[in-house]
Amino acid sequence: MPDSFDYIIIGGGLAGLQLALRFAEDPYFNNKQFAIIDPSDKTENDKTWCFWEKGKGNWESIIYKSWESGRFLTSSKYLKFQLEPYKYKMIRSEDFYSLAKDRLQSLNNFHFIKDSISEIYETTMIAHGAKQYQATHFFDSRINSSYLKDKKSSLLYQHFKGWIIETDSNIFDPDQFTMMDYRLKHNNSTSFTYMLPLSRTKALIEFTFFTPYLTEESVYDEMLMSYIKEYLGVDQFHISETEIGVIPMTDFPFHKDNTPSITKIGTAGSWVKGSTGYSFKHTEKKTAKIVANIKAGKEPSYELLNSRFRWYDAIFLDVLTRNNEMGEEIFSKFYSKNTTKNILKYLDEETSLSEDLKIMFSLFDVEFIKSFFRKGM
Structure with missing residues (x-):
């Protein structure tokens, strides 16, 4: 097992393994050496991931269950919705871990290391046991805990x-x-x-x-x-x-910890959708963008995030942080006044500005106006 690699991925969870699979699928990286470092073997079913997508995707072999219709209920509303052309899909984490490890462990240039990382200094990373690893670039899923004390973020x-x-x-x-x-x-x-x-x-x-x-x-x-x-x-x-x-x-800017030699990934890179907590499909898009950036000679983090949608999420989070009792009212408007297709398109951050405005108007409340100014873009 070498101690020096081209790329080191810190964390073998959703973001780290999806990124590793992206690298493994592209012949451009066949001569590069990768390490995936995590303190856990990732053998248990510790999470359930759900997402929506059109047609067949990259994970069909491990889809545990899928649905074409859903429902939204309150004390006064019962909304049944059809997802066509989407399907809502469920993956169990143990199946994802197994698939990823089986694919990656069959390759000579991917190495799994069970260890816990404490610090990164430029091109050298130090584990808790004082062992050192070197790389040209690090992809780091460790979360900056300063978001817990940041008063500017919701x-x-x-x-x-x-x-x-x-x-x-x-x-x-x-x-x-x-x-x-x-x-x-x-x-x-x-x-x-x-x-x-x-x-x-x-x-x-x-x-x-x-x-x-x-x-x-x-x-x-x-x-x-x-x-x-x-x-x-x-x-x-x-x-x-x-x-x-x-x-x-949160709208905390985790991604501002990115440097020329370190790219934050997953929750640590602001990849989790702030207003919903969904991450699976967003991670799929981010990892594809990272690979494209490297091949184009750009920094891996170049244009990874959409500032417009981060602003929308910041407004929503500010409203619910200040008025947590409004959740039922907000989501009731969201699901009853918009088509399912537009809702999912919006949550995928694929809507146009005019489509965004229609959704914004459907949620209209004076509290959103206050948050609009509090979270100026």
């Missing part, structure tokens, strides 16, 4: 706990997922239930918060139990898997 946490439950009777409609169900909320917060039916007797059910604070694990359990019993009418069920997570939703 910060919400998307935090959740989910159960995969199994029942004895046919309870679920496996052809329709629930994007948001606001009928059950915790106190006066933006909180909702998200449900992915996997069969008629099996579903992933998550209780999710978009809040400026975190909560005790017992709160998730209480809300999940209430939803299953009161809204699904299920008394007898078995919990086969549990998932818990926290995603920072």
Whole structure:
């Protein structure tokens, strides 16, 4: 195992492995040496990723389930929507890790190293055990924790706990997922239930918060139990898997830590969609752009982010940070006053300015005007 590489990727999660696969698929990098360094072996199913896309994509072999229709619910609304020409797709992290490692470990120029990195100095990186690694460029997924104290940025946490439950009777409609169900909320917060039916007797059910604070694990359990019993009418069920997570939703400029020799990736590079927490397809686009930039002789981080959409996200986050009780109202307008196609196109950051304005007007509220000026572009 060499200690010197052309490129080192710090972190073997979603961003690091998608980037490594991009490099591996391009013959331009066949003579380059890569290291992927992570303290974990990534063998467990620690996450579920969902995304929407048209037709078949790059991950069809590991799609666990997909849906062509969904629903959005509040105490006064029931909206059913068709996703055509999109599909909503689910991937289990263990399947993604396995696919990525199988592909990369078959190549002589990709090396997996189990280690934890403490510092990077120009072209030299030092692990916690004082071992040194050298590279021409580093792709770093470690998060700059200063966002927690930054008073200029808005910060919400998307935090959740989910159960995969199994029942004895046919309870679920496996052809329709629930994007948001606001009928059950915790106190006066933006909180909702998200449900992915996997069969008629099996579903992933998550209780999710978009809040400026975190909560005790017992709160998730209480809300999940209430939803299953009161809204699904299920008394007898078995919990086969549990998932818990926290995603920072912020307009903090993580990407400003990029340097000529270090490119921040994933959450650490501002790749997570600030207003939703979705990252899978955004990561796919960012990794493709990095590879194209390097081949064009540009810095890997060149034009990776869209400042217009970051501004939109900053406005949204500012509204919910200051008025967290407005979540149900905002998302209700979003889903009821716009077509599903335009919603998904907007969240993919592929809409035109005129299309953006239509969506903005559909959300109109005096609080958005205040945040518009607070978060001047």
